[in-house]
Amino acid sequence: MAIYKNIAVAGATGNLGPAIVNALVNNAFQVVALSRSGKTEGLPSSVKTVKVDYDSKTSVISALRDNKIDAIVSNLPQYDQQPALIDAAIEAGVKRFLPSDFGSNVSGNANTAKLPVFKGKLLTHEYLEKKESEIEWTIIANGVFLDWGLGKGFLINTHGGPTALFDDPNNKVSTTTLADVGKAVAGVLKHPAETKNRSVFVQSTSISQNELVAIAKKVKPELEIQTENVDTEELLKTSYGLLEKGEEVMTAMFNFLKVSIFNKNYGSDWNDKNDNALLGIKELSQAELEEVVRKNL
Ligand SMILES: NC(=O)c1ccc[n+]([C@@H]2O[C@H](COP(=O)([O-])OP(=O)(O)OC[C@H]3O[C@@H](n4cnc5c(N)ncnc54)[C@H](OP(=O)(O)O)[C@@H]3O)[C@@H](O)[C@H]2O)c1
Secondary structure: OOOOOEEEEEOOOOOOHHHHHHHHHHOOOEEEEEEOOOOOOOOOOOOEEEEOOOOOHHHHHHHHHHOOOOEEEEOOOOHHHHHHHHHHHHHOOOOEEEOOOOEOOOOOOHHHHHOHHHHHHHHHHHHHHHOOOOOEEEEEEOOEEHHHHHHOOOOOOOOOOOEEEEOOOOOEEEEEOHHHHHHHHHHHHHOOOOOOOEEEEOOOEEEEHHHHHHHHHHHOOOOOOOEEEEOHHHHHHHHHHHHHHOOOHHHHHHHHHHHHHHOHHHOOOOOOOOOHHHHOOOOOOHHHHHHHHHHHO
């Protein structure tokens, strides 16, 4: 069993946080949610929520010390807040830090690392490497959230307009359900030695856009799915252009994410080599995959 017992999840109430908290609770960890707002929606009643001011080091250190926190899982959307959180964790004697990442292979692929959307994540990785004699770290790379990406219309557009098919739609990419990302976090904390100071790679499945569209047509025949082809190199150029002009910065950032996922040179398929077995992630069967698509479209 893990040498860790008390786990703090910073930003536990958003898109990903509840799945992580549930997996930790199911694996008998004691979970403390660190929260700016004090919100508790979506969290099990056994979880203690502690309000913190991330701008105050003493506030964060007391929350961590008072609850004897062994490891922190960060879901903070403001990635550049994390170096201060890491410093507080070191002072409070926290042993392991899992940064807010949960997507692309940011520091392991030179093209991905250059994308402006990953600046804060990369800065955090560099900071963790600098501090690794004082605190251990693990980064989780899981690709797109499969269920979340379907629900938001990101993978198949059900919110009006065509579904974009990027480059060759037969290219496969790794994708992971929120529940499996939660399992990966619990798996890391149960295997501290094997996951120390490295990125781990997980997937619920590796799938192409054409395969996803085919499943969507099968399980939701009533949906009219129109598609349009998009060249990610063009998207990249347009997005740098928007940044230069200071226009539609959010659109540009979102486009950079699409490039990192769908352009083959950005390394988003780890089907051949991943940490599923170590971390207890079982790939979805075809029937389970169809159910995820049916439920979330
Ligand atoms: N791979 C994918 O497809 C994918 C998709 C989405 C997200 N992600 C990644 O998953 C991680 C978590 O993202 P998320 O979407 O779950 O985050 P989120 O929902 O935007 O925020 C998580 C929580 O952080 C707290 N928070 C919000 N704004 C904050 C601020 N300015 N400062 C401090 N705390 C703040 C809130 O909790 P409290 O009110 O309780 O403090 C919020 O519920 C990120 O690393 C993100 O990049 C990956």
